[in-house]
Amino acid sequence: MGDYAMRIVIIGAGKIGVTLADQLAREGHEITVVDRASAMLEQVATLDVMTVEGNGISIEAQVEAGVPNADLAIAVMSTDEQNLLACLIAKKLGVGNTIARVRNPEYSTGIRMVKDDLGLSMALNPELASASEIARILRTPAAIKIDTFSKGRVELHKFRIPDGSVLNGMQLMELGKLQTGVLICVVERGANDVFIPSGSFTLLAGDRISFVAKPKTAYKFFHKIGVETNPVKRVLLIGGGRISYYLARQMLDFGANVKIIEANRAVCNELSERLPDATIIHGDGTNEKLLAEEGLARMDAVATLTGIDEENVLMSLYARSVSEAKIITKINRTTFSHIIKSMDLGSVFHPRYIAADHIVRYVRAMQNSLGSNVETLYKIVGNKAEALEFRATAKSLVCGKPLMELRLRPNLLIGAINRGGKILTPAGRDTIEPGDTVIVVTSATGLNDLDDIIR
Amino acid sequence: MNYRMILSLLGHILLIISAALLLPCIVALCYGESVLALLVTVGICTVTGTALILLRPKRNRMMHAREGFVMVSLSWIVISLVGALPFYISGAIPSYVDAVFETVSGFTTTGASILNAPEALPHCLLFWRSFTHWLGGMGVLVFMLAVVPLSGDSIYLLRAESPGPSVGKMVPKMRTSALILYAIYFVITLLQILAYRIGVWCGWGEISVFDSFCIAFGTAGTGGFSLTSAGLAAYSSYEQTVTTVFMLMCGVNFSIYFFLICRKFKLVWKNSELKAYLAIAFSAIAIITLNLMLKGGYFTNVRAAIHHVSFTVGSIMTTTGYGTVDFSLWPEFSKAILIVLMIIGGCAGSTSGGMKVSRMMILIKSARSSVRHMLHPHSVEVMTMDGKRVDRDVIDGSFAFLAVYVLVAVFSMTLLSLDNLGAETSVSAVMATLNNIGPGVSSLVGPCGSFSVFSDLSKVVMIADMLFGRLELFPMIMLLRPTTWRKHG
Numbered sequence: 001m002g003d004y005a006m007r008i009v010i011i012g013a014g015k016i017g018v019t020l021a022d023q024l025a026r027e028g029h030e031i032t033v034v035d036r037a038s039a040m041l042e043q044v045a046t047l048d049v050m051t052v053e054g055n056g057i058s059i060e061a062q063v064e065a066g067v068p069n070a071d072l073a074i075a076v077m078s079t080d081e082q083n084l085l086a087c088l089i090a091k092k093l094g095v096g097n098t099i100a101r102v103r104n105p106e107y108s109t110g111i112r113m114v115k116d117d118l119g120l121s122m123a124l125n126p127e128l129a130s131a132s133e134i135a136r137i138l139r140t141p142a143a144i145k146i147d148t149f150s151k152g153r154v155e156l157h158k159f160r161i162p163d164g165s166v167l168n169g170m171q172l173m174e175l176g177k178l179q180t181g182v183l184i185c186v187v188e189r190g191a192n193d194v195f196i197p198s199g200s201f202t203l204l205a206g207d208r209i210s211f212v213a214k215p216k217t218a219y220k221f222f223h224k225i226g227v228e229t230n231p232v233k234r235v236l237l238i239g240g241g242r243i244s245y246y247l248a249r250q251m252l253d254f255g256a257n258v259k260i261i262e263a264n265r266a267v268c269n270e271l272s273e274r275l276p277d278a279t280i281i282h283g284d285g286t287n288e289k290l291l292a293e294e295g296l297a298r299m300d301a302v303a304t305l306t307g308i309d310e311e312n313v314l315m316s317l318y319a320r321s322v323s324e325a326k327i328i329t330k331i332n333r334t335t336f337s338h339i340i341k342s343m344d345l346g347s348v349f350h351p352r353y354i355a356a357d358h359i360v361r362y363v364r365a366m367q368n369s370l371g372s373n374v375e376t377l378y379k380i381v382g383n384k385a386e387a388l389e390f391r392a393t394a395k396s397l398v399c400g401k402p403l404m405e406l407r408l409r410p411n412l413l414i415g416a417i418n419r420g421g422k423i424l425t426p427a428g429r430d431t432i433e434p435g436d437t438v439i440v441v442t443s444a445t446g447l448n449d450l451d452d453i454i455r
Numbered sequence: 456m457n458y459r460m461i462l463s464l465l466g467h468i469l470l471i472i473s474a475a476l477l478l479p480c481i482v483a484l485c486y487g488e489s490v491l492a493l494l495v496t497v498g499i500c501t502v503t504g505t506a507l508i509l510l511r512p513k514r515n516r517m518m519h520a521r522e523g524f525v526m527v528s529l530s531w532i533v534i535s536l537v538g539a540l541p542f543y544i545s546g547a548i549p550s551y552v553d554a555v556f557e558t559v560s561g562f563t564t565t566g567a568s569i570l571n572a573p574e575a576l577p578h579c580l581l582f583w584r585s586f587t588h589w590l591g592g593m594g595v596l597v598f599m600l601a602v603v604p605l606s607g608d609s610i611y612l613l614r615a616e617s618p619g620p621s622v623g624k625m626v627p628k629m630r631t632s633a634l635i636l637y638a639i640y641f642v643i644t645l646l647q648i649l650a651y652r653i654g655v656w657c658g659w660g661e662i663s664v665f666d667s668f669c670i671a672f673g674t675a676g677t678g679g680f681s682l683t684s685a686g687l688a689a690y691s692s693y694e695q696t697v698t699t700v701f702m703l704m705c706g707v708n709f710s711i712y713f714f715l716i717c718r719k720f721k722l723v724w725k726n727s728e729l730k731a732y733l734a735i736a737f738s739a740i741a742i743i744t745l746n747l748m749l750k751g752g753y754f755t756n757v758r759a760a761i762h763h764v765s766f767t768v769g770s771i772m773t774t775t776g777y778g779t780v781d782f783s784l785w786p787e788f789s790k791a792i793l794i795v796l797m798i799i800g801g802c803a804g805s806t807s808g809g810m811k812v813s814r815m816m817i818l819i820k821s822a823r824s825s826v827r828h829m830l831h832p833h834s835v836e837v838m839t840m841d842g843k844r845v846d847r848d849v850i851d852g853s854f855a856f857l858a859v860y861v862l863v864a865v866f867s868m869t870l871l872s873l874d875n876l877g878a879e880t881s882v883s884a885v886m887a888t889l890n891n892i893g894p895g896v897s898s899l900v901g902p903c904g905s906f907s908v909f910s911d912l913s914k915v916v917m918i919a920d921m922l923f924g925r926l927e928l929f930p931m932i933m934l935l936r937p938t939t940w941r942k943h944g
Contacts, residue, residue, distance in 0.1 A: 007627070030627035038846060050627040053843070 005029050006367065007070040009095070011056035011086050012077035013040040016101065016126065019334065019356040020074065024363060025049050032065045057086045062093055071096040072121075072366065074359060080104050084111075084118065091119035097366065099359060103127055103242065122362055126355035131246030133354055134328055137347055138235065138251060138301050140218070141326040142227045144208065144347045147378040149389045149439050150418040156185075156378060156387050156439075157218055158210045159227075161203060166225050173199040181425055182213040182221045185413045185441035186385050191338035194384045196411040196443055210380055212387075212415035212439055214423050232256055232300035232326060238285035238315055239306030240267045243330065243351065245274065247303065252277050259294060261285045285315055296323055303328040316345045374448065375437055385443045387415065390450040394434040397451045404428035407455045412442040414453070456940065457519075459512040461526050466507025467599055468530045472537055473500030475590055476583070479541070482665075483579035492545035493579060500537055523612050524933040527596060531922055534595055535559045538587055547576050552911050559918045561587030562595075563925035564806060566679025566776040566893030567884075567900070569907040569914070574683045578665060584680050585669035591925065592676025592705075592806035593640045601633035625713045639712045640675060640806075647671040647701045651694060660691030670777075674701045677807045679776030679893040686778040686902050692762060695779050699769045703736065706773030706801030727841050728813045732802050735812070739768045739796055743789045750786050772796040774808040776893025778902025783895075790896045794883070797890045808891030808924050810860065817845060817853045859928045863920065864889055870916045874909055884909070888920040 006029045010017050013035035021044050025031045031049040034056040035041050041051040054061030056077060067073055073090035075083035080102045087098035099122040102111055111123045136146050145158040161167050167175075172184060187195045188208040195201065203209065213221060222228075235251050237244045240262030248258045248271075258278040262268050265282055272280040283290045285306060296302065302319040304312035309331050316329040327346030334350055341348075357379065364377050376389040392399055398406055403414060403426055416439045417424040417432060424430060432438055432450075440453055447453065476497045483490045518526070538561070539554035548554040553569045560567045561584055573581065590598070596612050625632050651667035654660045662670070666682055673680050681687060687695060711729060714722045723729070744764045747753045754760040763780045770777045771793050782793065800809015817840070824836045838845045864885055871881040876899060883895030884906070894902040906914070923931045933939050 005628075030631070032627050038844075048627070048629050 006072060008072045009065045009067050009070045011075045013044060014076060015352050016355050017076045018043050019352050020359055021047055021049050023356055023360050034061055034065045057082060059089060062090060068094045074099045076101045080107060087120055088118055097121040099124055124355060124358055126351050127242035128246045129358050130349055130351045130354045131243050131250060134247050134303060135250040138232045141232055141301060142222045149376055150437055153418060154212060154416050154423055154439060155215055155218055156210055156212055158208060160208045161205050163205045165205060167203045168205040170203050172197055172201045181217045182211045183415055183425055184209050184211045185415050186210040186380050191341050194443060196413055234300045236299045236302045238304045240271050241305060244305050248275050248278050286311055299323055299325040301326040305330045309333050320344055387439060387441045388447060390438050390440060392432050392434055392436045392438060392450050398432050398454060399434055400431055402429050402431055408453055409444060409455055411444060412440060412453055415439040415441050457515060457517060457522050459510050460518060461522055462507050463511035464526055465530055465533055466504045468534060468595060469500045469504030471595060471599060472534055473497045473504060478586060479579040479583040482582040486578045488577045488579050492541045495544055496540040521939060524930040525939060526612060528926060528930040528934045530596060531926060535562055541580060541583060547580055552914055556914045556918055558587060559921050562591035563891050563921040564588050564592050564676040564678040565888055565891040565921045567888055567906050568680060569905055571905050571907060572684050581682055582669060585672040588676035588678025588680060589672040593636055597633045597636060600630060601637055625710050635713060636709055639709050643704060644671050644675040647674060650697045654693045659693035662690055662694050674698055674775060675705055677705050677773045677775045681777060688779050695766055698777060699766045702769040702773045702775045706805050706807045708802040708804035710804055725841055728802050731816055732812045736768055736772055739792055740765050743792055746786060746789050771892060773801045774890055774892045778894060781901055781903045783898045783901030793896055794886060797886050797892050800890060814853050814856060817850055818857060821850050856928060863923055867916050867920050871913050874913050885920060888917040889924045891921060891924045
């Protein structure tokens with residue numbers, strides 16, 4: 001891993017900055033965090049990173065943090081303008097790549113125009129990224145989370161087995177009889193247990209399973225096990241922040257009926273102006289009467305997106321009790337995760353993780369050009385399991401051999417093989433050929449090459 | 456407390472020690488001496504070390520601040536107890552307390568010896584004795600961090616073992632930082648050995664290969680074990696000058712050398728601790744020379760005076776403790792200056808002991824700003840060092856350090872006075888061990904004396920003082936707190 005370690009400077013030790021520092025340091029990169037406030041830097045004191053106190057926009061602080069020799073600078077300070085300026089300076093100082101967080105929707109078109117002039121490698125909009133991820137789920141409401149591989153040809157679905165499902169008490173080898181063509185690769189049970197299951201594994205109601213499948217097969221699978229997968233028609237968004245705005249726009253494009261409840265009159269006015277097709281309600285989302293009046297019980301999907309975690313949790317639990325809707329809950333805090341998991345809150349989103357994941361994926365791709373051949377990486381359960389997409393080269397040791405002859409590492413599954421756009425669900429006689437991309441699910445972390453899958 | 460994690464890391468430390476003991480084994484083979492005592496110790500270390508590593512917990516590998524402190528102090532105690540075995544088993548030092556004193560003095564880079572005639576030891580043990588200086592100078596745990604991959608939480612280990620009020624990493628990754636430190640350390644040691652060899656080739660001295668290795672180990676670690684009771688007086692003035700220069704170099708913060716390698720000359724030039732360190736050293740040399748020349752009768756000419764005074768000041772300030780002359784015979788004023796130098800010590804982030812120049816600077820600046828605050832009660836003042844704000848925590852930490860330092864010193868002096876050897880001896884023995892210097896300024900424990908005059912109780916007190924001094928007080932204090940040992944404290 002150390003061979004491809006990159007020098008990364010993170011400017012701004014806010015929520016995303018700290019999450020990023022943690023994740024990237026764990027992946028073995030050399031991280032330096034810059035922030036004005038030493039109190040903010042305290043948060044990363046226990047990580048294996050270096051800290052520099054100073055204004056991230058100033059040349060002195062950037063030079064001290066080693067920006068001129070760094071491979072990547074990530075600006076995640078509080079305002080867009082600061083981030084853009086910091087990236088511009090970093091680029092002039094000679095950094096390889098820059099990523100800026102730019103969250104104001106009014107800038108998005110402008111940024112696209114000047115991105116090359118600024119030398120910006122990526123403009124990250126955490127709210128847009130979160131909204132896109134939520135939208136993907138609302139299009140397939142049975143899933144809790146969907147990640148994509150091979151440009152969308154393969155999907156990794158996470159799904160919670162409902163009570164009374166045919167899957168309850170079924171062994172994985174019996175699943176083959178259903179002729180579904182999906183491969184269950186990770187099972188989470190309770191708050192802490194994560195399994196990479198073998199054929200004799202028995203599923204139970206309440207398990208959260210992740211499976212690899214082509215989008216169409218996934219629909220078929222849901223149909224066969226008797227789970228409704230019709231895309232949502234009526235969506236209720238509680239809280240009118242930026243994620244709501246982006247999500248509403250995407251769902252409206254998708255042809256859904258969108259209703260937004262927001263407590264601030266000015267924000268309501270703005271939303272109504274910018275989203276003429278949506279219904280904007282001015283009111284308190286924690287008011288039961290209002291929710292009943294606006295037809296909570298008849299909704300297909302409810303997303304609680306206010307800025308207060310506690311309110312979101314309460315409203316989601318309430319919505320779950322009065323309606324059959326698909327529930328989506330936004331949680332800002334990343335702590336108390338096992339409590340959050342133990343509650344039935346539908347799909348739980350941490351915007352911070354989504355933003356960090358986007359950048360980590362970008363870093364992986366950069367690393368790729370430096371020698372590692374990971375194409376895509378998703379964390380499935382926190383840091384306990386990950387799904388990776390590798391590209392096989394002619395030099396790979398695993399090529400040309402039937403899979404059953406490979407001595408794979410324990411707790412590792414080959415989820416799918418993509419051969420020139422054709423997706424194979426691997427069986428024992430299949431082989432990996434040069435040029436294929438291979439999706440691997442494992443609870444071991446730090447795999448860097450396709451050959452790392454064998455012992 | 457995560458006992459299993461601590462024990463498994465102690466296992467790693469024991470393996471490092473057993474590997475280090477192979478070097479004196481080679482020396483023994485070269486000189487045809489008995490390797491039995493060394494091999495027995497290697498065996499003990501390897502077996503217990505491996506057994507402890509197997510204890511490594513599968514799930515909970517968390518190291519918090521508390522584990523870090525305990526780990527550091529325990530490992531220093533363990534290496535001292537184990538490192539003393541060769542002396543004891545071979546019968547070279549018949550009393551185990553004496554053997555431990557000698558080893559602690561080695562690892563903590565103190566250089567105080569209970570041997571009246573070190574030349575009586577076989578070569579392999581003399582080598583081991585000096586090599587403990589080299590290992591202890593940069594820290595055994597820093598070495599472990601460079602070798603054993605650990606999770607990010609191990610930053611606490613580095614913090615607890617590195618000298619100085621605050622720890623800044625040179626590069627983002629701790630492991631790389633540790634490697635760089637050891638690389639610089641290694642190169643400085645090699646340069647010094649090379650300088651001695653060049654001197655021999657040019658006919659400026661005739662130091663043996665064995666001696667140059669041992670003296671270089673003692674200098675780089677700022678330890679100060681001499682190979683004969685005559686100290687460094689036996690060597691030529693070229694060799695003494697080389698030693699002076701390298702002693703002063705090892706009292707400098709090692710990150711300065713890193714900046715030099717990275718060609719960041721501005722940072723070196725602006726480093727106020729370096730400037731203060733050099734200013735203190737040179738003015739002390741000037742004042743003591745003047746004092747000695749005015750008193751008369753110590754040196755025949757000014758050149759000889761400057762030569763020996765520079766050596767002594769370098770040796771005392773960097774807390775090395777080599778001697779070319781018996782400075783315990785110098786006038787009171789000069790000795791007082793030497794005691795002040797003992798307390799100040801070298802720079803933070805070097806291998807030297809004492810309170811450290813930067814901590815002194817923080818204390819003085821803070822005291823000055825308190826006085827100014829009394830005159831202007833509404834004034835707001837942010838303290839800076841090298842143009843950077845110093846956190847309140849660091850200032851508070853320095854005052855806490857001073858308080859604990861004084862308490863430990865006073866307590867030890869009281870216990871030492873039970874031996875009835877006179878105030879000058881007890882005071883300077885405590886100063887010499889707590890600051891990791893070695894010789895004191897009284898004739899009994901001076902450069903020509905030895906610590907064998909003390910009772911076993913006093914020796915144990917001084918063993919503790921040396922460990923307190925090397926680990927900068929706090930890790931050892933943690934061991935004494937009962938709450939540290941509770942499972943959920």
